[in-house]
Amino acid sequence: MILALVGAFGAAVLYGVGTVLQAEGLRRSARSTATTWWARIQAGWLYAVGLALDGAGFLASVAALRSLPLFIVESAVASSVAVTAILAAIFLGGRLDRPTVLALAVVGVGLVGLAASAVEGPAKALSGPAAVLLLLLAVPTAGLGFIGYRLAAARGVALLAVVAGLGFGGAGVAARTLNLDGWKVLTDPVAWSLVVYGGLALAAFGLALQRGSVTVVAAVTFSIETVVPAAVGLIWLGDQVRQGFAWLTVLGFVLTLGGSVRLARFAVLEP
Incomplete structure (x- = not known):
């Protein structure tokens, strides 16, 4: 189960990093003074790297789904906006205000609850x-x-x-x-x-x-x-949900989804 969880959360990280790289690639391409199509692509090469990471994230989520329930893997993938928000604040000049920090904490608590309540199996x-x-x-x-x-x-x-x-x-x-x-x-x-x-x-x-x-x-x-x-x-x-943990599953699901939707506002990265 540990490897499957690593795959699920690894997918979230890959998606989150990929989003930031794509955004930065688009920004560089938009600022470029290049006049040829190929030169503009070279200016935004990070976008291609971001797409590749998205593909790797998809494969990681598929691997995780072989043994973990849909509710935890899909929730983990949705939480990729948390990774995007943090990296955007560090590298793209974003600012983590209090509501955003609270949303990050909520997503973290929700994911822990989902991981604790999930039952591994095909x-x-x-x-x-x-x-x-x-x-x-x-x-x-x-x-x-x-x-x-x-x-x-x-x-x-x-x-x-x-x-x-x-x-x-x-x-x-x-x-x-x-x-x-x-x-x-x-x-x-x-x-x-x-x-x-x-x-x-x-x-x-x-x-x-x-x-x-x-x-x-x-x-x-x-x-x-x-x-x-x-x-x-x-x-x-x-x-399946671990016996006696249905309440934790529901709570973790609501917290993760709600926090991810809130973080989607912060993760808006315009080129």
């Missing part, structure tokens, strides 16, 4: 109709994303953020239930769900960030991607 494998259903549900999710794309900015942003949260959540469910059985994984609907939901989430999240407030987008996305898969894991996938 989820129920999805196969047959259930696996196909998971993949097919990506179709209406993509449809909602298309509607959000066509709507005016004010309404479309919220819908795109919801789609991003559902996409990240769907990818988490797929990673939790994926059966790694050699070459058969290439024809497994769950494996394709992981790819489709992940791509859909990244596209919707990027569009939402381009159109609306980063704070609103992050808060909505974090909420959906944490709450929905956690409920799916506890109700249908056999994720």
Whole structure:
């Protein structure tokens, strides 16, 4: 369980560092006086490093989901904004005010509670109709994303953020239930769900960030991607809470999610 927890919290660190590097890369690129496309890319090379760290964070979260419940891994990933907030204050000139410091403490307490209440173990494998259903549900999710794309900015942003949260959540469910059985994984609907939901989430999240407030987008996305898969894991996938610790799970979940949403305000890093 220790290694899985390291993977979950390591994913949060990688995502948080990646966000800061991407922000700094965009800032350098925007300040660059280079006139060619390639020169501007070189000026913002940190952005590429940040993207690579995001990819590493995703792989770490997938590894953690092989043995940890969705509610703790998704909560840990959402807490990456705490890492972003701290690093932004150190390297990008941000300032940690009292509410932000309090939110950091709240997230820390919440994560400790979740770690103490989680029971390690694999989820129920999805196969047959259930696996196909998971993949097919990506179709209406993509449809909602298309509607959000066509709507005016004010309404479309919220819908795109919801789609991003559902996409990240769907990818988490797929990673939790994926059966790694050699070459058969290439024809497994769950494996394709992981790819489709992940791509859909990244596209919707990027569009939402381009159109609306980063704070609103992050808060909505974090909420959906944490709450929905956690409920799916506890109700249908056999994720378990340590006996007598249900209250601690609920408390830790609320503290982590609430603190992460609050920290999303501080983690707004404009290029």
